[in-house]
Amino acid sequence: MTKAMCAPERRQNERFPLTLKAEVSFGEGELDAKIYDLSSSGAKLRLKKNLLKSILLSIPPFGVFEGEVAWTDEEFIGIKFNEDHKAIINLILEHVAGTAP
Numbered sequence: 009m010t011k012a013m014c015a016p017e018r019r020q021n022e023r024f025p026l027t028l029k030a031e032v033s034f035g036e037g038e039l040d041a042k043i044y045d046l047s048s049s050g051a052k053l054r055l056k057k058n059l060l061k062s063i064l065l066s067i068p069p070f071g072v073f074e075g076e077v078a079w080t081d082e083e084f085i086g087i088k089f090n091e092d093h094k095a096i097i098n099l100i101l102e103h104v105a106g107t108a109p
Contacts, residue, residue: 021047024097026104033064033072043067046101048094050078051087063087070100 028043032055043065045052051065051073065073065087078088 021049021092021094023047023052024101026101028067028100028104031066031068033066034061041065044084046097048089048092048097050075050089053085053087054083055085065089067100070096070103 023045024047025045026043028046030041030043030053032039032041032053039055039057041053041055043051043053053065062074062076065075067073073087073089073093074091075087075089077085079086
């Protein structure tokens with residue numbers, strides 16, 4: 009059974025695949041992260057440590073994004089941003105597209 013057959017798609021905003029370094033801040037400190045997809049309402053990250061709380065996602069030089077951990081699996085976590093960041097996500101995507109080999 010495929011993932012699509014298991015649950016209906018709940019995302020309201022288009023997700024854009026990319027690979028981008030970031031940092032996650034939480035009550036106990038900071039961790040390096042890698043973003044694997046990004047939308048105006050959230051992100052898919054890979055971390056070495058599982059966080060089940062509010063976090064701050066720093067994407068230098070674009071800023072800091074507050075959010076909550078929306079889901080986790082063995083390999084990734086999903087972040088739901090507290091605000092919609094459509095304009096800044098478009099800037100990040102333009103930057104990534106401009107630096108792609």
